[in-house]
Amino acid sequence: MGKYYILLILSFFSLSILAHDVTNVRGMQEGQNIVLLYDLQVDTRISQVYVEIDGKSRLIPNACLSGDVNRIVAKGQNRRIVYDVLSDYTNGLKADRIAFVINPNSEGGHEYVDLGLSVKWATCNVGATKPEEYGDYFAWGETQPKTTYGWSTYKWCNGSDDTLTKYCTNSSYGTVDNKTTLDLSDDAARVNWGGSWRIPTKAEQDELLNNCTWTWTTQNGVNGYKVTSKKSGYTNKSIFLPVTGYRDDSSLYYEHHFADYWSSSLSTGSPYRASDLHFYSSGVDWSSSKRYFGQPVRPVCQ
Numbered sequence: 001m002g003k004y005y006i007l008l009i010l011s012f013f014s015l016s017i018l019a020h021d022v023t024n025v026r027g028m029q030e031g032q033n034i035v036l037l038y039d040l041q042v043d044t045r046i047s048q049v050y051v052e053i054d055g056k057s058r059l060i061p062n063a064c065l066s067g068d069v070n071r072i073v074a075k076g077q078n079r080r081i082v083y084d085v086l087s088d089y090t091n092g093l094k095a096d097r098i099a100f101v102i103n104p105n106s107e108g109g110h111e112y113v114d115l116g117l118s119v120k121w122a123t124c125n126v127g128a129t130k131p132e133e134y135g136d137y138f139a140w141g142e143t144q145p146k147t148t149y150g151w152s153t154y155k156w157c158n159g160s161d162d163t164l165t166k167y168c169t170n171s172s173y174g175t176v177d178n179k180t181t182l183d184l185s186d187d188a189a190r191v192n193w194g195g196s197w198r199i200p201t202k203a204e205q206d207e208l209l210n211n212c213t214w215t216w217t218t219q220n221g222v223n224g225y226k227v228t229s230k231k232s233g234y235t236n237k238s239i240f241l242p243v244t245g246y247r248d249d250s251s252l253y254y255e256h257h258f259a260d261y262w263s264s265s266l267s268t269g270s271p272y273r274a275s276d277l278h279f280y281s282s283g284v285d286w287s288s289s290k291r292y293f294g295q296p297v298r299p300v301c302q
Contacts, residue, residue, distance in 0.1 A: 024077075036081040040073060049081060051088075064088040107301045108195030113239050116231030117207050119200065119300035121239050126192050126297045131240040132222040137247045137294030140262055140274040141167060141182055143191040145294070149247045154292040161272035161290070168271045182264040189299035197299040202265035202275040202286075204300060209277065212238075214284050223256055225279060239298075243280070247294030260287055260295050 024039040036049075049060050049069060062069065064087050067080045105111055105120075112120040127136030127145065136145040142155050152159050156166040157174065164174030167182075182199060184190045189197045200208075208227065215226045217240075224242035229235055245255035258280035267273035267288035276295060278287035289295060 030082070032084065032086045034083045034085055036083065038079050038081075039077045040075045040079045049083070051083075060088060107197060108193055110193050110195075110197065110299070112301055113237050114234065115208070115212065115227075115229035115237050115239070116234035117204075117211060117229070119204055119302060121200075121208065122189075122197070122299040122301070123239060124298075125242075125244075126188055126299060130220075132219045132224065132242050134242060134244040135296055136188075137244075137252075138188045138262065138297055139294060140289075140291040141186040143186065143188045148250050149292050149294040150249055151292050156291070164271060167266050167291075169266065170269075170271055173271050180266040187264060188262075188297050193299060196301040198301070199262055199264040199297055200300045202263040205261070205263050205275075205277045206286075209284060214279070216281050223281070224259075225284065241279070241298060244296045246289070257281075260289050260293070261298050262289075262295050 022038050022040060024037075026037050028035050028037065049065055051058055051060050060083060064084045066082045066084070069081055073079055105113065107120075111123045113123055114120050124131050124133060125135030126138070128134065137149075138145060139149055139154055146153065151157055151161055157163045158165060162173050166175075166177060166186075167179045168174045168176050169178050169180065170176065181201065184198060187198050189199050211230050212227045213230060215228065217224065217226045219226075219240050219242070222242045224240055226238050226240055228238040241259065241261065243256060244259045245252050245257070246260055247253070258278065260276040260278045263275045263277065265275045267275050270288065272291060273288040274291050275286065275288050278285055
């Protein structure tokens with residue numbers, strides 16, 4: 001067993017793949033555990049640790065990990081993650097090489113960027129795997145994409161904009177409940193991604209708008225905005241928001257021209273609409289859209 005662990009540790013050094021915010025990685029044996037020590041350059045949440053065996057990566061179950069996992073970890077030296085190998089491989093690990101792959105800037109398998117704001121912003125839309133992909137289109141308060149978008153197919157009404165059954169502040173539009181922010185059960189980001197992901201509020205979108213530089217650009221052939229933080233210490237951090245258009249009925253409109261990204265906030269005074277962040281090549285501004293429209297979601301997390 002001792003020799004086996006020596007091989008494990010040697011590979012541990014040579015194969016570890018780390019984000020730039022993690023430095024000075026080293027490994028050691030403590031009984032049946034492998035301990036990963038590292039220095040962290042920024043406060044962050046480490047939500048995933050992978051083991052690499054024979055060239056293949058596998059997510060380590062959280063039950064086999066302790067230390068700096070699934071919590072906010074303060075920057076500093078000698079941060080620590082403990083991997084209980086025997087509880088993960090009760091019949092023994094049939095491999096001669098192992099490595100850890102750490103992604104400190106992820107939540108539940110989805111990467112984020114810390115722009116120095118009150119929330120972290122995802123690198124891509126719900127339903128996308130790359131920043132420039134459109135992802136899925138959601139009606140406001142619905143959690144799955146669909147083929148037809150209209151009042152007749154909208155979950156929270158009885159077929160028209162004046163028969164709202166949830167999120168209504170005016171009796172002229174339906175049953176009043178005075179809810180103005182999406183419940184998490186109706187939040188497409190939380191339902192699809194889990195963790196602490198959710199659709200940003202209007203205030204959080206406003207923070208993004210006012211504290212970042214918005215540069216119209218093209219990424220891998222897709223038009224959109226590079227959104228770069230103005231915050232001190234974060235001016236090298238950015239996200240890309242693609243121009244997606246929107247869906248109405250069964251059609252996609254203005255695909256290459258503008259986008260409206262949902263917030264979780266109901267439109268003030270018009271409960272059949274919800275607030276969104278609207279942009280096109282000439283600018284970025286606030287808007288609101290009919291709740292049944294299919295629009296993209298760019299999640300945030302704590």
